[in-house]
Amino acid sequence: MTGRADLVVERLTVGYPQRRRFARSDRVVLGPVSVRAAAGRITLLLGPNGAGKSTLLRSIAGLQHPLGGQVTLGGADLHALDPRTRAARMAVVLTERFDPGLLRGEDVVALGRFPHRARSGSFTADDRRAVAEAFAAVHAQELADVLLAKMSDGQRQRIMIARALAQSPSLLLLDEPSAFLDAPARIELLAVLRRIAAERTIPVLASTHDVEAAVQLGQDGWLIGPGPQVTSGPVRELAAGGAIGAAFDTDQVLFDPSSGRFGLRGIS
């Protein structure tokens, strides 16, 4: 791949295949969706609960089969790549928890080098450099020797992102990376992801429930809603133009584009 490798989603339909007794009737969640995430920028995937953020993200990552359409990275069909090449190009951070056993921070981050490891299996100077850079990018050097089982949710999340970065990916996908973080840590995480996108000139696509932080720090957005509609554009324009309000407002709660915050109707 040469030059900027954008993530391009073309007419992607996502959902869940369902087999009834005599016929197949897929449950379509979204689509067809055509959107782009630019290299060097962070794109935030926004939408109300149940809108389809995880389904879309997992389908882009190839963790579930899309019902139709195509996903390319720098022009290459992401889903047609063999698993090892795909693992070397794309890193995914999910919210699902796993039992870390006796793994330390450094053991987990080093796992990110697996798709690049030499046939001999030895850990090279390049591998060591990639791991050190990944720790530095998320400011987690002090966690290298700490058991994952003894880390807080926020510390664990930083390690999982470092593992993804150690992969030296051309695309970083994250499902709800700020789910377990407090408000300042969420803002900090978005700033880190934004810097990673810029420094590595890769597309970073993250789903988030934190619309207010997204409006403050996000660059581009893919917004699901109202209904299955998907709108893309700079997050601030989605806010100012009323698209975020249209997707999220309820009988009780209103998004205020001027402050970028949600509030109760009738209370200012």
Ligand SMILES: Nc1ncnc2c1ncn2[C@@H]1O[C@H](COP(=O)(O)OP(=O)(O)OP(=O)(O)O)[C@@H](O)[C@H]1O
């Ligand atoms: N395994 C599944 N089989 C069938 N339908 C599913 C499955 N998983 C999710 N869905 C449905 O797909 C729709 C989208 O769910 P999804 O989890 O992608 O939304 P989301 O935007 O990530 O939600 P949240 O913000 O609550 O995490 C929902 O209607 C959900 O019920």
